[in-house]
Amino acid sequence: MKTILGGLAVALALGACGAGQTHPNLFATDWEDDGGRSVAAIRAKIGAAAPPVGADVAVAVAGNSDKLVGIPLAGGTAWTFPHAIDVRPAIAGSVVVGEGGGELFCLDAASGKKLWARPAGGMVLHGAGDDGRVTVVSLGQSGQGSLLLAVNRDGSVARQIDTDKSLGVPAVLAGYAFVPWSNQYVSVLDLTSGEEAGRILLRGQVSHAMAVGGALYFGESALFRFDDAIKGASHDQATKLTVPQRELPGTPMLYQPGDQKLSPVAAALDKTRLYARPTSATPIGLDSDRFYGTYFRLAMAFDAKSTKLAWVHSDKDDIVGGAAGPASLVLCDDSGAVTVLDAATGGVERELSLGGPIKSCVVQADGLAPSQPQPPPPLATQISAALTNRDAEMVAGQRLLLREMATLEDPSVTKTLVELASNPLTAPLLLTDARSAIAARRNGAQYMIEALGRHYDFLHDVLLTPPVGPMAQALAAMKNKQAAPLLASHLLDPADTDDDVKQAAAALVDIGDAGQVPQLREFFMLYRAAPDSEDLSSAVTSAGQALLVFGGPDGRKVVDGALADSLVPEALKARLSAIEQQLEAQKGPKAPKK
């Protein structure tokens, strides 16, 4: 009773005189699954009618949340609509619905021209749908139910429905409003009679209804197409598009819950989003075989089948909104830049401006025609550019990209990894990942050798040693003897970590020769009685082994000297002795003297 009274109060506040009556059985929870009969009948009535292609536009909240700014994506003049903005606007078909200062308003998406405005009645905009004639708007208020309005182009209310249920983002087609609610239903409301003409029970989270590419879809984390298969929805037989599962930074969502208010100011969730556009084909698929993830300043495209990274776009600023369009991804960043990217390559097709910094952004790209993109650099270069951003908040995204990059055979990847691991500004987590990736590289040796030429040098601002250990592992695996003198020089660099020295010494056993004996001897001398860590002890052992293998009689003498020295720890002696014996055994029994 309370809810009904509340609803009535809202209805009065909205001044919805002449609107149709609210049917008492709407959104009933005692509804029984009709096996898709009602929705099949609706589809028959709708026939070939399809949602018109929506406007291609980016709309932003700007200023002090006191104006909307829009720009057609195909090019054209940006428009500004000064108005208090209390929630994120919604683009539906060819209109933009906004709310602020207690008023609900509707603008022409292409021009920003006001079509109508009404009091919001204390309710908050959740979303809108539009079919070119009627705009359906869902509004809600926590604990006070929801209101669904169907408004004609002239601002007259064709239907007003209030309910104690929380309604999601609606769509409209051929006189029917498609209203998601309770996370599982889509009620199909006859806007003429006000009755619930049918209901769809979906086996998946649903809080959004939307028109994409001339078809209706419902969903939130997955999309269900409104086609003939929809009648089997309650048996999980609807045409369903699921975005492939893969690791993404920030656990992005395809859509935020549709029955909640979205702030006019973008938050972290808006910067870590998933974007995908369904195809109209059967079986259903992803447009251009792509899905996309954003992570602050990064936009990544993945192959729909393999889920492998296809390209990465680095923005100068945080990406706060976007949409997957036909063969494109459209992004807007908080500086007000709008970028249209080619879905296949990530090449920039267009760059537009909303005129200045923005608070948030919504984008619709439904019929955007592709244009010739600028050729992007190779993927390794794209990732490299993405990894140079030093913002701490970028690290999770960069770690993912680094792992992706490490799978590429391109030698330039080795160069990027070495640079990352040699840069004191690289975040510690990224540094660890880069070092691991370097150890596994089997190409780009020239970049490693170049890096090994560097040592810590305070006066010349080389404040981080190169990743000697991982490079030693990789170069030893590549049997690169050219690296041996450089690795030997790092044995005597006190700035290198114990682990680096350990790996360098171990590598020298494999790829070293007599040329490195002087450094090996010096290293062995300095630490044979002072192996202060396990790593260092291993390094001394390897140095001893190298001296035995290619140090000649003098090398053997050095090791034997250590074995006889009471200052040398017994554990180290045992290791050296074992190696000596092993090497002796490998030589085989001495030939008898003649």
Next chain:
Amino acid sequence: MEHGKILLVASAGVVAICAALSGSVARAQVARPPSTGAPPGAEAPAGPAAPATPAMKVSAAAAADLKSGDPGKIRGALDEIRMAGKGPGSQYAGAIVELLQRGVPGSVAEAALDTLGDLEAESASPVIAQYMQHRNVKVRQAATKALIKTKGPVAVRALRHALSDQDPMVRGVAANGLGALKAKEAVPDLFLALDHRINEAATSIGMLCNPQECEQLASRIGKFPFDVMSGGIEQALFRPDVSDDSKIKLLGHVRELGTQDANKFLREALKKWPKNGSARVKQSLDQAVQATGGGA
């Protein structure tokens, strides 16, 4: 006494660093000759040497102890040799070098390096220089300090390299040491060091600079804290081999500062200006003192 005070300021960095390294002021003073009260750069006055402490003898077992392989015995022998000093201890320099060449634990290496430093044996510089690459920072600090005393081209080369060490104390001691070793060829490195905030470099530059380099040093006045620069300025000001023109230019830069610190420095320099020193420079000092008298 005023001379002594000024010298104290000039070599405060040396004393502080060396004291931190050795843990005792007495040992630290070995890094530089104790103050004679003379201005920096001036030759030490001729005269009878300070009464020498009676030389201690090194026990007969010391040589064997050095070769014993027992860290305790080795350290004991090294202590004895140090106590005996340069004269009686010198004969053991070779054995200590051999010890280091064989390889010893870190604490023994420190003691051996300290001892070699006290023995001032240049022949030990090569092996000490090897220990400048040791991973144990205390060993590197001990090696740096020792090289300043063992001297020679090897020491200079190693100290120049040590200006790039990871450890700030090693860098600071090396910067001081290059001044003490009169390593004029290291002045460009010392400027680079000063520009990298190795403050000890300023004093050494002041000790070594040629006219152009002294002018370069002067051009940095105002860019670095005055207490960093004053040591270098003072060194150059009292050096007999620096021309009056260079000194007057230096004073001009100090005068331009116009600060109380600058005025105090100038007043103290004026007080200790040698009676037979340059009248032109003294006049310049006088004028600079007056000009900075109302400094903030």
